[in-house]
Amino acid sequence: MASSTVENYLKHLLLAEEGAAGGLVPMGALAGALAVVPGTVTTMVKALADDGLVEHRPRHGVRLTAEGRRVALNVLRKHRLVETFLVKVLKMDWAEVHVEAEQLEHALSDNVLDRLDALLGRPETDPHGDPIPSAQGRLSAEVHATLASCATGRPLRVVRVTEQSKEFLHFVDASGLAPGATVRVTERNLAAGLVTVKKSAGRPLALSLTAAGKILVAPARG
Amino acid sequence: MASSTVENYLKHLLLAEEGAAGGLVPMGALAGALAVVPGTVTTMVKALADDGLVEHRPRHGVRLTAEGRRVALNVLRKHRLVETFLVKVLKMDWAEVHVEAEQLEHALSDNVLDRLDALLGRPETDPHGDPIPSAQGRLSAEVHATLASCATGRPLRVVRVTEQSKEFLHFVDASGLAPGATVRVTERNLAAGLVTVKKSAGRPLALSLTAAGKILVAPARG
DNA sequence: CAAGGTATTTTGATAGCTCAAAATGAGTTT
């Protein structure tokens, strides 16, 4: 069995590979994500490579092997299903569940996981709209526009929020921009770095481009 | 935060203190419970003593301090509530939940714990009849007779099974002796080491004294 | 191409937890 440390390395690697040039993740990026110093990552990555979980291209980066990806997807599945359970069944605040899941993802057996999945009705996304990998290790790779990149004027449905900090999630929720919400982008000012959105009922709301880029949307009633 | 290792040492110490002479647990007993060699326990116990979690009487044994007991009770509470959740909500086999809880007890926050407790309706015992410590750290110390020690002839209610091995629990369940069941001891043969019990409906069942001693009972309809 | 700057790797240490095997202590037995 992989230790929690190994599971975390693999999971963060999986997350970092999305949108990394050639899927190769630089050591520094992984170090940042895991909050350890780069030297530690170099050492660990060599050990993971020896175990066949990653491929290490010295001075270029790391990438998951098929086996490493399998393990990583299973951890990610646990993480997101646990988050869903905590919100849906235990009624926890969606801003708090990430830290809890960070521990529980390593303590849940596959057996418990599957029962949890059944109890929740085999959900496809977690409370933040993040896709839940299937038991077979399939992960939806749907690409979405963000409030920073989408067409203006049209009605949109929020489908996902790609940041888990408490502050940001509270803000998003308080602004009525949680997944499922319907909004329109009324104005986008690149120079000022500002996006203005409007919900059917309510006054317009201003967001920075950075914040807007973390809120993924799809055309409403499509 | 105490590591899982420390939590396990403290929890097993709490369990071993019940019925240990003067509450002092011999190092060897703890080593056996934790499945490590005695030398390891000596080393760890010294570290725990430095942290004020246990009191070490060299060459005599260990005992929890008030602080160590507090931590241990919290872990035990998590363990038993998780077991209850797994059986009641996820419908798992009562023989399988112990191993799962052994991991989850270290990954659950106090916050999640309390919500689980509420969801379950603040149960007082787990699926095996083991008392669940309260959030304030109170643990019921009720003393029960066993099928090996109780009066014969009288109707009895099974209240607790004090062993968690899969095999034993499956046997108990298959024999209809799970907590809640009503039985009578029809015969006890000390020489042969045999106890015979009878359920209202069904043929008599023979048990070894050792097995009978693990099934705790109380007078029925008392 | 030499100099700089930055990411990465290497080196040397440490903390936590564990084992094997030798040493020690404290009764018991003879």
Added chain:
DNA sequence: AAACTCATTTTGAGCTATCAAAATACCTTG
């Protein structure tokens, strides 16, 4: 009392995961 037995402790070592700081490699810039 000397010998024996058994639990406990000590010693020496290893593994995993981490850091600080020095060394190195690979750009980029002048």
